[in-house]
Amino acid sequence: MNRRDFFRLASMAGIGASTAGLTGLVNAATPAQLGTVPTNTGISGRVVVIGGGMAGATVAKYLRLWGGTGVSVTLIERETAYNSNILSNLVLSGQRSMTSLQFGYSNLATRYGIRLVKGDVSAIDPVGHSVSLADGSKLPYDRLVVAPGIDFDTIAGLETPAAQARVLHAWKAGTQTTQLRNQLLAMKPGGVFAMTIPAKPYRCPPGPYERACVVADWLKKNRAGSKVIVLDANPGITAEPLAFTNAFEVVHKGVIEYHPGVSISSIDASTMTLNSNLGSIKANVINAIPAHKAGKVVIDNGLANVGGRWAGVDVLTYQSTAAPGIHVIGDASATTQPKAGHIANQEAKICADAIVRLLAGRSPDPSPITNSACYSPITADTASWLTAVFAYDPVSRTMQPVPGAAGEAAARSQDNYKEMIKWFNTLMEDSFA
Amino acid sequence: MNQKTMRLRVLLWLPFALASTCVTAQTTSAAPPAGRLLASNCFQCHGNNGKSNIGFERLAGSSSSEIYNELREMRSKVPPKMMDMHARGYSDAQIRLIADYLSKQR
């Protein structure tokens, strides 16, 4: 396939997908409301972005909005549309379809003049300032932003594709999410759904507990007598302890069985058995979320200088501490902030602002602030939330939670659930529309 | 090829042309507007420059004192809703910068 075809593919796929995911919201906003790319800012440079997820799409958009037409932005993404992880637990309960969570890239091209390249980045040349795609083509850059999200460790026993097709993670939304929904549908009353939670850090701290709640709520109504066994590698609930303790002990009492401090030694996909320090556990469906690390492109290219798994960054610019001129944002970077989409969006804005300033010969903003916001469904129509504001601490050179500005909802509510849907639409608009 | 695809293709190629004119760092450009990066913390829910009309309250164009006072009032609300919690994360000076920036958006 030649480059011209790549463009056609990327833009066509984008159009198709955007009508699915952004229905009802693209039409509501006019270009003036969304923002236009200014000309003659006096700033110029070539920026290449790897990965069009929550972080990558946002940084591409804001580089153009804040840098102007002189800053050329190329976004390289291997998929034809983005599958949102956020709200993907609702696919398991049948409340959302995966297509309704797809976001295309055509808005980024047509509204902001971002150049789209569909492809898989295999190598980064930090000296020659270029990236290589799997098809052999090369793209030069002045500044590179790496936003590939995460990859997984392999759990013992799940080495083969056949085993991986039976024991799903569904922690990168997409085909696996729909497959896990189908596995739930195939369960009989009185069945067992077992899930494993990896040790921190993993993406979306409340996400696994939220999943346990959504699945339990569905099983209660549709597969009576079934159980959700939660096997957590962490010493306790890592996020929203108030909401989830209440959910496990009151709302979904008798359905969810929560075990902290569990280590999984192996999983046998043929007999559907988990081997752990609690002994062997048999289940009808096993949803195993493996330990996380930064996306492969980070690890393969010498950027994972934190424990060999995550990219160390200076949080004033998100520049890699391993290679100059390269910025790493979103889940792949090692910061004190949670790995979450809302905060990935804000990291992207700080990074875009810093790149625009650096291209103009200025210094980055010395006191950035980020905010994290997460809504968690507890039942089919109630949700809880979690939030935190982080400010730059010049002494530790890290983002630290602002005292008194972090916490969770006092109680789950239907209002929170409605707000969650509104928040999802606006967050995705800010990132993809 | 229909007109839409044509336009799309032209747009897609545009940055390519611009890319070839890459220059080195310069300081002739205007500094980023004060408060913009801070205010961008609002955009996830209130839209770019506070102009969203698909969800939460539109902020663009409200008077600076209105935004400033509202954010300060939120700080003492109990139990805090999510926005009340966010308001607790900013100093008075930062809230002033955010309010001034958003009030200038049209």
Ligand SMILES: Cc1cc2nc3c(=O)[nH]c(=O)nc-3n(C[C@H](O)[C@H](O)[C@H](O)COP(=O)(O)OP(=O)(O)OC[C@H]3O[C@@H](n4cnc5c(N)ncnc54)[C@H](O)[C@@H]3O)c2cc1C
């Ligand atoms: C079930 C679930 C629920 C969640 N709920 C929430 C929530 O309520 N709130 C919240 O804030 N967060 C939530 N999250 C977390 C959120 O989805 C992630 O933190 C967020 O997506 C991180 O953004 P990212 O851009 O770093 O990575 P991603 O969004 O994963 O994007 C990475 C992109 O890079 C592409 N890519 C990777 N490598 C390459 C390569 N070599 N070449 C080309 N392209 C490449 C991938 O295809 C992908 O599109 C949830 C996650 C899950 C799993």
